[in-house]
Amino acid sequence: MNYSKELKVAKQAAKEASQIIRKYADKASFDIKLKGKNDLVTDADIASEQKIIEILTGEFPEDQILAEESNQKSSLPSERIWIIDPIDGTTNFAHTFPAYCISIALWENKEPKVALVLEVAHQELFTAVEDEGAYLNNERIQISENDNPGSSLIGTGFPYKDLDLVDNYLKLFKRMMEKTHGVRRPGTAAWDLCNVACGRFEGFYEYGLSVWDVAAGALIIKEAGGVISDWKGGDNWLFGQRIIAGNKSIHAFLMEQINESFEEKELTN
Incomplete structure (x- = not known):
């Protein structure tokens, strides 16, 4: 159509x-x-x-x-x-x-x-x-082709309403600081996703998002060649409030780090 x-x-x-x-x-x-x-x-x-x-x-x-x-x-x-x-x-x-x-x-x-x-x-x-x-x-x-976490710039968002997972989030943030080239938090998830799409970020992760935060940016990433999922690698990212995006390699890296930083029950709502 x-x-x-x-x-x-x-x-x-x-x-x-x-x-x-x-x-x-x-x-x-x-x-x-x-x-x-x-x-x-x-x-x-x-x-x-x-x-x-x-x-x-x-x-x-x-x-x-x-x-x-x-x-x-x-x-x-x-x-x-x-x-x-x-x-x-x-x-x-x-x-x-x-x-x-x-x-x-x-x-x-x-x-x-x-x-x-x-x-x-x-x-x-x-x-x-x-x-x-x-x-x-x-x-x-198009998305970045850089598949090396150590030279990748990662975008994220800080939780501001649901603070129950802050300790785990800080654990993950420390991992990102140690394992990547840097982490940035512009404060707008829609733009964060677009920064992945145009190759400024190699990847992005966040929790506590709403449907209107990601509904447009996700398609832009997909059409730029990127991968998007919830924290367990599934499709429940629109209403699921937890999202990972990036090229295939960095997406897999982020999902691994998230799974090592959060308990199983915390990976979904």
Whole structure:
């Protein structure tokens, strides 16, 4: 199926939402509310999401919507559904610290078909359509071929809501510091996944993620030649909150290190 219209509309939605976010950022004046422990929402999140939904539903009124600040769901239907994160990296945005992203994905028959991640501060536009490759600002991208952990740069995210596994996480973090070239934590999982897709990171791991954090970035990684899974190597990464991504070798390395750092019951929800 041709998804060129869907990608075009997603780009327009991201462009207009980005303009809204940048206006808020330029004024550095917005209300910040606390949804939960260390979980923020700003006026810009809400305004951006409303604009994206308005544009998508205007063009595709029959499609369903799953969005961070509204229309949340615990599973996917077989029908077409747009999965939206209006600002991934809201804490960064609230502190005027780049990076922060718009993430938009179209899933159909419970599979990703179209993906877009726009890093707003630097205007990096990552896109992918199933079986058509992955792109950064219209230039084809692919994952790193480096299969040596010792010379690999790894991305991750720090837990901020669920702190029950912090001790194990720090154990894993120490392993990464010892066994890799370095670990980075930009603070936006959508962009982290895109950094794997374009070869800046060799791999990425995190727990405590939500569906809208990974729905777009995962397709971009796959279309760039990468591997993505949950912490046990399975397919429960969309709603499973635990994710590993990278090239084949680094993905296997990360899964091994994770399995040695966490107990069996902690590898899944």
